[in-house]
Amino acid sequence: MPEMPGMAHAAGTSQGLARGLAAEQDGYRLDAATCSVPAGRPTAYRFTITGPDGTPVTDFAVHQTRKLHFYAIRTDLTGFQHLHPGLADDGTWTADLAALAPGTWRLYADFIPNTGPHAPELVLSRTVTVPGRATPTPLPAPTDSTTVDGYTVTLHAQPMAGAHQLTATVSQDGRPVTDLQPYLDAYAHLSAFHEGDQALAHLHPANTVNGDHGGPTLTFQALLPEPGNWHVFLQFQTAGQLHTAELTLHVD
Structure with missing residues (x-):
């Protein structure tokens, strides 16, 4: 089936398995120093993308004007954040998260390694726990x-x-x-x-x-x-x- 505009964004994997739900794909891995983020205050979340050789990637292609797009969402699909982290020379990214409510959150990194014109767009993610009593918000009813x-x-x-x-x-x-x-x-x-x-x-x-x-x-x-x-x-x-x-x- 020919690829349509937006298809690579949605699929998240050439094998159709993850769609942004895995920490590792095609030899690339999202690594973070912590699996817990404090509640109620802004947090600098630091992470790296390691490549097939096991070292942090420092060269990323620009897509949609940025080298990496970063998303945060709680399990009840509230608290959406879309950020553009900064990259240090050693390959460490820093995403400045606004205050998160207690609960489990999934954090996504969307990027293209700068390895040539056919480099794949990858979406990797990890979950973090925000301590405290979580109060789920029901998903709003469908509407147009x-x-x-x-x-x-x-x-x-x-x-x-x-x-x-x-x-x-x-x-x-x-x-x-x-x-x-x-x-x-x-x-x-x-x-x-x-x-x-x-x-x-x-x-x-x-x-x-x-x-x-x-x-x-x-x-x-x-x-x-x-x-x-x-x-x-x-x-x-x-x-x-x-x-x-x-x-x-x-x-x-």
Whole structure:
């Protein structure tokens, strides 16, 4: 099957086994000094990516304007963070996490080793425990529309497991929004997490970027490989401000 835009982001593995749920793939491994993060205060989370030779990787390709994208989500799919850590000369990454609530969290690293034009995009992850009494938040019911910062985001799709087209529209006070600004070389950034196993789908719209003139329609080629509920976080930027819309999408 030909690879579609966004498919590599969603699959997370050439073998279809992990989708971001393993710490090691193709000889690359996500290593961290700790498996516990304190509750209630910002934390500098340090980690390395070791390569097939067992040493920390220091050379990464730039994709979507960054060398590594880092995500955090709690097991109930709350507390979403999308960060861009700093890389030290010795291969140590530092992700500045905002305060985490008690519970179990999965932390993902999305990167491309700079080994040539056909280097794979990899998504590795580990879990950390945040001590304290965890109070799970029920996943919101599936819906096709949500509002954030005065903007209404509506998804138009017939969601089914596998590859399909997903379209989002952005409006404000009933009027189409046409001044979306590029964010990470695209007019939007969509992260979706599967309820139950926290599989990650990471997508960008196919729309051509032309200055601060994005919207109102954003078209994605989506690969949501499992049926069930996916909690979707759609990030977009206007007037220098980043907005994060979230909603639950049910996939048959």
